[in-house]
Amino acid sequence: MPEKIYVKDGKLIISDNPIIPFIEGDGTGPDIWRATRKVVDAAVEKAYGGRRSIEWKEILAGEKAFHLTGKWLPEETVDAIKEHIIAIKGPLTTPIGGGFRSINVTLRQELDLYACVRPVKWIPGVPSPVVHPEHVDVVIFRENTEDIYAGIEWEAESEDAKKARQFLNIEMSCNVPEDAGIGVKYISKAASERLMRKALKYAIENGRKSVTIVHKGNIMKYTEGSFKNWCYALAKSEFAGKIVTEEELPSCGSNVPEGKIIVKDRISDNMFQQLLLRPSEYDVIVTPNLNGDYLSDAAAAQVGGLGMAPGGNIGDYIALFEATHGTAPKYAGLDKVNPGSLILSAVMMLEYMGWKEAASLITEGLAKAISQKTVTYDLARQMEGAREVTTSEFARAIIESIT
Numbered sequence: 351m352p353e354k355i356y357v358k359d360g361k362l363i364i365s366d367n368p369i370i371p372f373i374e375g376d377g378t379g380p381d382i383w384r385a386t387r388k389v390v391d392a393a394v395e396k397a398y399g400g401r402r403s404i405e406w407k408e409i410l411a412g413e414k415a416f417h418l419t420g421k422w423l424p425e426e427t428v429d430a431i432k433e434h435i436i437a438i439k440g441p442l443t444t445p446i447g448g449g450f451r452s453i454n455v456t457l458r459q460e461l462d463l464y465a466c467v468r469p470v471k472w473i474p475g476v477p478s479p480v481v482h483p484e485h486v487d488v489v490i491f492r493e494n495t496e497d498i499y500a501g502i503e504w505e506a507e508s509e510d511a512k513k514a515r516q517f518l519n520i521e522m523s524c525n526v527p528e529d530a531g532i533g534v535k536y537i538s539k540a541a542s543e544r545l546m547r548k549a550l551k552y553a554i555e556n557g558r559k560s561v562t563i564v565h566k567g568n569i570m571k572y573t574e575g576s577f578k579n580w581c582y583a584l585a586k587s588e589f590a591g592k593i594v595t596e597e598e599l600p601s602c603g604s605n606v607p608e609g610k611i612i613v614k615d616r617i618s619d620n621m622f623q624q625l626l627l628r629p630s631e632y633d634v635i636v637t638p639n640l641n642g643d644y645l646s647d648a649a650a651a652q653v654g655g656l657g658m659a660p661g662g663n664i665g666d667y668i669a670l671f672e673a674t675h676g677t678a679p680k681y682a683g684l685d686k687v688n689p690g691s692l693i694l695s696a697v698m699m700l701e702y703m704g705w706k707e708a709a710s711l712i713t714e715g716l717a718k719a720i721s722q723k724t725v726t727y728d729l730a731r732q733m734e735g736a737r738e739v740t741t742s743e744f745a746r747a748i749i750e751s752i753t
């Protein structure tokens with residue numbers, strides 16, 4: 351009997367036949383979701399010999415939802431994710447410079463999925479523009495509910511922008527030009543602390559070496575600068591004895607006391623080049639929303655690009671897994687793009703459920719397909735002697751090596 355996942359005494363209770371909602375997504379979403387679902391079902395079947403299976407439940411968002419219900423994000427979709435705790439989604443389109451707000455961001459805010467967790471790790475055989483992609487193994491914890499993503503913005507020359515400008519210029523002695531669009535960035539102590547807490551717990555549970563706070567606190571002193579200060583303060587107060595700050599170490603990175611996690615910080619512009627030039631010095635990264643958005647795409651480029659970039663939006667219990675990339679609209683419906691990103695997001699989901707055997711089978715199957723140079727266009731164009739396959743053929747290659 352299919353059953354809902356629920357939380358009891360602070361733990362997820364997951365039956366052998368859980369109901370998991372999915373959003374197919376826009377653009378290339380349906381192609382990569384179809385491939386992902388087949389791979390996950392095959393891995394679960396193989397790992398548990400029919401004892402376990404997932405009951406997929408479609409929920410609507412984006413273009414399909416608008417077409418069928420007249421709403422871009424029906425309330426039932428948000429409710430269904432709350433009710434079923436774990437869900438997975440394809441990418442959803444966001445209009446630029448006007449139109450409705452990002453459905454992706456709205457889902458994260460409505461469900462309070464405050465950590466966007468994006469692991470970036472190289473799989474052997476994947477082509478990379480850097481010499482040592484094997485040195486890249488970071489997990490980005492991006493704050494997922496605040497910063498400029500809160501959507502507080504006023505269009506240039508609108509009545510609201512005029513009011514905001516008048517307030518800023520008259521009451522706050524600012525000098526905002528008359529023709530400026532205005533946006534508000536906020537970062538709170540509570541949101542910074544809960545993200546840092548999650549990242550440190552993850553680092554401890556997974557034997558990671560360091561947690562780096564990435565911020566632009568030299569310029570945005572009371573948002574990103576405070577983010578840095580709150581993160582350090584939380585590490586020192588709640589994780590005393592388990593961490594050491596870089597400043598407390600005698601010389602850069604040396605003599606780390608056994609079992610302690612180094613907490614350090616980097617200014618975000620520097621961090622982009624650090625991650626390219628000295629990736630092995632970085633491990634878990636904690637950062638506000640916009641930095642994390644930029645950094646996760648840039649880091650992905652080193653390990654094969656957006657087709658290989660998984661992620662999960664995770665709250666206290668509710669988790670919504672999705673690829674790092676968007677809808678890649680020019681490839682929509684062509685059965686062309688790499689489903690690896692969503693497949694690896696499903697691996698994260700299976701690990702979150704504790705279904706580690708199925709997760710490992712998929713990771714191994716994917717690595718095997720790549721080692722045989724059976725890859726989609728994005729990897730094929732960077733590889734010599736590759737056999738370029740479609741989205742669905744790539745999924746089939748993974749399934750063949752699983753079963």
Ligand SMILES: NC(=O)C1=CN([C@@H]2O[C@H](COP(=O)(O)OP(=O)(O)OC[C@H]3O[C@@H](n4cnc5c(N)ncnc54)[C@H](OP(=O)(O)O)[C@@H]3O)[C@@H](O)[C@H]2O)C=CC1
Nearest residue numbers: 440441442443444454656657674675676677678687688728
């Ligand atoms: N979470 C979400 O749902 C997200 C949604 N979006 C939305 O997606 C839409 C398109 O955004 P855009 O800026 O074009 O970014 P995308 O991430 O959709 O695509 C940018 C480029 O990345 C490469 N790429 C993306 N996905 C894959 C894949 N699965 N396999 C191989 N290559 C891939 C392609 O590169 P190439 O051209 O070199 O082949 C593609 O042109 C926008 O509406 C945006 O708002 C964006 C990010 C996240």
Ligand SMILES: O=C(O)CCC(=O)C(=O)O
Nearest residue numbers: 443444452454455643674
């Ligand atoms: O919501 C969107 O359209 C973009 C979101 C995004 O780029 C991301 O989550 O990385």
Ligand SMILES: [Mg+2]
Nearest residue numbers: 643644647674
């Ligand atoms: Mg992004």
